[in-house]
Amino acid sequence: MSLPHLADPAGRYRAMRLIRSFEELALQWVRSGLIVGGTHPYIGQEAVAVGVCAALDPADRLTSTHRGHGHVLAKGADPGRLLAELAGRVDGLNAGRGGSMHAADFSLGILGANGIVGAGAPIAVGAAWASQRLGDPRVVASFFGDGALNQGVLLEAFNLASIWRAPVLFVCENNGYATTLPAGAAVGGSACGRAEAFGIPAETVDGMDVEAVRAAADRAVARARAGGGPSFLECLTYRFEAHHTMERRFRLSYRTAEEVASWRARDPLASARAALPEADTIDTEVTQLLAQAATFAQESAVPDPSSAEDFLYASGLKPRSGAAL
Amino acid sequence: MTLLSYAKAMNTALSDALAADPAVCVLGEDVGAGLAGLTLGLQQRFGAQRVVDTPLSEQAFTSAGVGAALAGMRPVIELQIPSLLFLVFEQLANQAHKLSLMTGGQARVPLTVVVPGSGSRSGWAGQHSDHPYSLFAHVGIKTLVPATPTDAYGLLSSAIRDDDPVVLFAPAGALGVREDVTAPLAPVPLGEARIHRRGSDVTVLAVGHLVHQALAVAEELADEVSVEVLDPRTLYPLDRAALAESLSRTGRLVVADDSNRFAGFAAEVLAITAEECRLLAPPRRVTRPDGAVLPFALGLDQALQPGADQLRDAVRAVLK
Numbered sequence: 001m002s003l004p005h006l007a008d009p010a011g012r013y014r015a016m017r018l019i020r021s022f023e024e025l026a027l028q029w030v031r032s033g034l035i036v037g038g039t040h041p042y043i044g045q046e047a048v049a050v051g052v053c054a055a056l057d058p059a060d061r062l063t064s065t066h067r068g069h070g071h072v073l074a075k076g077a078d079p080g081r082l083l084a085e086l087a088g089r090v091d092g093l094n095a096g097r098g099g100s101m102h103a104a105d106f107s108l109g110i111l112g113a114n115g116i117v118g119a120g121a122p123i124a125v126g127a128a129w130a131s132q133r134l135g136d137p138r139v140v141a142s143f144f145g146d147g148a149l150n151q152g153v154l155l156e157a158f159n160l161a162s163i164w165r166a167p168v169l170f171v172c173e174n175n176g177y178a179t180t181l182p183a184g185a186a187v188g189g190s191a192c193g194r195a196e197a198f199g200i201p202a203e204t205v206d207g208m209d210v211e212a213v214r215a216a217a218d219r220a221v222a223r224a225r226a227g228g229g230p231s232f233l234e235c236l237t238y239r240f241e242a243h244h245t246m247e248r249r250f251r252l253s254y255r256t257a258e259e260v261a262s263w264r265a266r267d268p269l270a271s272a273r274a275a276l277p278e279a280d281t282i283d284t285e286v287t288q289l290l291a292q293a294a295t296f297a298q299e300s301a302v303p304d305p306s307s308a309e310d311f312l313y314a315s316g317l318k319p320r321s322g323a324a325l
Numbered sequence: 326m327t328l329l330s331y332a333k334a335m336n337t338a339l340s341d342a343l344a345a346d347p348a349v350c351v352l353g354e355d356v357g358a359g360l361a362g363l364t365l366g367l368q369q370r371f372g373a374q375r376v377v378d379t380p381l382s383e384q385a386f387t388s389a390g391v392g393a394a395l396a397g398m399r400p401v402i403e404l405q406i407p408s409l410l411f412l413v414f415e416q417l418a419n420q421a422h423k424l425s426l427m428t429g430g431q432a433r434v435p436l437t438v439v440v441p442g443s444g445s446r447s448g449w450a451g452q453h454s455d456h457p458y459s460l461f462a463h464v465g466i467k468t469l470v471p472a473t474p475t476d477a478y479g480l481l482s483s484a485i486r487d488d489d490p491v492v493l494f495a496p497a498g499a500l501g502v503r504e505d506v507t508a509p510l511a512p513v514p515l516g517e518a519r520i521h522r523r524g525s526d527v528t529v530l531a532v533g534h535l536v537h538q539a540l541a542v543a544e545e546l547a548d549e550v551s552v553e554v555l556d557p558r559t560l561y562p563l564d565r566a567a568l569a570e571s572l573s574r575t576g577r578l579v580v581a582d583d584s585n586r587f588a589g590f591a592a593e594v595l596a597i598t599a600e601e602c603r604l605l606a607p608p609r610r611v612t613r614p615d616g617a618v619l620p621f622a623l624g625l626d627q628a629l630q631p632g633a634d635q636l637r638d639a640v641r642a643v644l645k
Contacts, residue, residue: 061396095429106431111395116419122385123420126392126400133350133374134397153415156385163380311430312465314488317516317562319465 005076006054012210013272013279015053016046017286019070020269022079023241025290026069026086030245034298035086038245039100042070047268048173048235049074051213052141055169055221061109061127062141063120065173066101067239068113071143077105079289080296089300096303097311109138117178118144118151121170125157128166128224139167139224141217147178149187149194158198158230165229169220170195172234173207179243180254195232207235208268238263329506331499332362334474335439337510338481339363339401343371346399349485351376352386353403361405361441362500387413387438391421394436399485402436407443407455407494418464421490436491437484443470443494444534444583445619445626454619454626456583458494458532459590462561467491467515472536472556474504479513480558487515496583498534516559518567524553527577527640530568530594531556535581535611535631542636550644560590568594569602576605577643580612583631587615609639 005011023043029035042049049070056062056075064071072082077093085092086100093105104112111127114120124142131138148154149172161168172191176183192202201223205216213235220231240260242248273279312319336359342349351364357378359365368376379386383404390400404410410417417438424432444456462468467489471477477495484491521536522543529552531539536556543552555571557563572578578598582591591610598608611631613619619626 063392093429094427094431097429098427102427104428104431106395106428111392112424112428112432114420116415119388119415119420122388122416123392123395125385126389126394127396128392129389130393130396130398133393134348138396140392153384153388156380156382157388159380160382160385160389309426311426311428314425314430314433314435317467317489319562 003053003056003058003076006050006074009272010276010278010282012050012054012214013276014282014286015050015074016210016269016272017282018079018289019046019049019073021286021290022073022083023069025294026083027241027245029087036088037099039069039086040067040244041239041241042067044240044263045173045175045207045237046070047210047213048171048207048237051210052169052171052217054214055217056139056141059109060139060141061111062143063111063124064113064143065120065145066113066115066117067145068103069100072103072105072110072113075108075110077108077110080293083293083297084300087297088302089297090303091296091300095311118148118154120144121148121154121157122160124168125161125164125166128161128168129164131167137225139169139221141169141171143171143173145178146172146174146176146183146187146191149191155194158195158200161230162198162200165227167224168230169217169224170200170230170232172232173237174234175237175239177243177254180252191234192232200230200232202232202234204234204236207237208266210268210272240264327506328503329474330503331474331477331495331501332441334478334510335363335441335481335495336365336367338478340367340370342482342485343367343375348397349399349401350393351401351403352379352390354379354381354405356403361403363403363439363441383409383412384416387416388420390436391416391434394434395432399435401485402438404438404440406453407440407457408452410440410457417466417490417492422464422466425489433488434490435488438490438492439481439495440493441495442497442500444496444498445630446497447623447626448621450621451618456494456496458560459584459588461492462590465561467559468561469493469515469559470496470533471558472499472533473502475506475510476513476519476558478510480515482512483515486512494533496533499537502537513558516562516564518555518557518564520553520571521556522552522554524551524575526551526575527579527643528553528555528571528575529579529581529636529640531581532560532583532590535583538633538636539581542633542640546637546640550640552640565597565601568597572598572602572604576603578604578608579636579639579643580608580610581631581636582610582612584613585615585617586610586612606643606645609643611635611639
């Protein structure tokens with residue numbers, strides 16, 4: 001059974017709309033100070049998260065990136081709890097301990113966003129390997145950006161997944177930039193070539209087209225579930241906003257206005273929406289849902305400072321305080 | 326009566342854990358052949374799917390261990406040399422250790438890392454002779470350094486059952502230790518120190534293989550001074566109550582710690598003592614030098630390691 005909320009084009013549009021509107025709200029909350037530390041906006045890349053997750057079952061798992069809100073929402077996380085996490089509230093997905101870059105919901109198989117580029121991929125391979133060993137049919141989708149292609153551990157993860165035939169779908173969200181460094185100046189060879197070198201079937205898809213992503217992800221997930229091992233998907237996409245909300249302060253100019261505009265003209269929501277007569281209704285629903293999410297997050301308490309070390313050890317170890325005796 | 330070797334003790338602990346719990350697995354280089362001695366015969370008994378020979382990809386298979394732990398397994402990672410811990414510090418410090426807190430308690434990472442032959446093995450030079458337990462204790466990863474075969478069995482057994490990441494250092498200098506074992510082997514709780522020898526004049530807190538050196542020095546000085554030898558066994562979390570209790574009787578402290586002096590484990594023990602205990606004399610440390618890198622030539626290697634002469638001098642110094 002695939003994720004029911006992504007089962008049809010209307011559901012997939014709704015999820016993309018939710019991610020977009022969530023991110024726009026998060027940007028407002030960063031500006032107003034409700035979210036401290038900022039976020040890495042996913043705006044523009046929605047078709048990748050939704051297209052890939054549409055190929056997953058509820059029990060399947062994923063590992064995410066520092067730009068993870070889209071993946072977390074597409075897998076079905078509650079937007080109110082994600083927003084509460086971004087705002088550092090007790091009802092957040094991680095009880096306010098993770099924030100934007102570590103959002104996780106283990107009950108939905110979301111093993112977490114990750115602040116270290118590429119670090120989720122070998123974790124995904126291990127989780128997939130464990131599923132194999134334990135005889136459960138779960139697959140794992142591992143999202144990462146083009147910047148992660150230059151992390152050695154990612155290539156090690158490709159190799160392990162290949163020799164173990166681990167049920168993993170490696171999803172490279174190639175948005176063209178590793179922060180400010182263009183992929184053309186950073187990636188020797190090709191993204192797919194790197195995966196293929198390890199015997200992993202790879203394909204490049206239009207990451208602005210949710211149905212194209214979904215179709216490719218479906219093939220990869222089917223292969224993984226049939227014991228065919230890992231696949232690699234390069235999704236060509238673009239982030240319409242800055243790498244990080246702090247970027248505005250530095251007045252960086254590493255992309256031309258023309259380049260941004262040309263990608264904005266290919267907005268994945270616009271094309272998905274054009275084919276849907278019920279799009280207006282969906283937009284209204286999403287607006288209402290986010291209003292509820294915002295209220296939920298704002299009404300949630302901030303964590304008690306005396307609980308700052310709660311959860312440090314799963315076994316309940318309570319270490320010494322850092323203060324004077 | 327059985328004469329139990331340190332390596333056999335760890336081998337038995339792994340074997341018992343694999344037999345008791347299907348979620349336990351072992352990942353590492355050459356574990357099938359049992360090159361480091363810990364896993365001898367385990368692949369034949371439990372299969373290559375549970376005792377897994379990995380490619381030379383320490384970072385990926387350590388992180389795969391984290392992922393497998395998140396998915397319900399209890400992986401044991403074997404790293405053949407301690408310096409490889411520097412390669413996988415990202416995976417252990419940034420991922421394994423932080424996941425429980427960062428996820429608000431959703432993640433459990435029951436991952437054990439074992440490092441046989443930690444410290445100097447004589448002639449292995451700069452990149453094979455580190456003993457970096459202080460780094461892991463500093464980060465807050467549960468850190469174990471058993472000195473004896475029964476403790477090696479007991480602590481490894483407990484580490485595998487623990488719900489948090491644990492790093493266990495098996496010092497090269499202790500691997501040759503054999504022990505007459507009469508009682509059945511049993512788990513040793515993490516965080517409990519052990520007094521190897523009772524004494525009333527000075528506490529020597531010794532780590533790993535230095536416990537044996539401390540016992541030899543204590544015996545040698547028996548006519549002159551009554552030395553208590555305290556082995557923390559678990560460096561983090563440290564059994565501070567046992568340390569305080571010992572010092573309340575002896576009032577004097579020497580720490581024997583085979584890691585670098587500056588910001589090292591011994592420094593923390595002295596800081597705890599200064600904050601929490603009353604001493605009759607300034608405490609002493611016997612350690613490697615600040616920022617030490619062990620040179621290759623045998624005499625140079627040994628010159629940088631905590632030695633019995635230094636320990637003897639330190640014991641006499643705190644008695645003055």
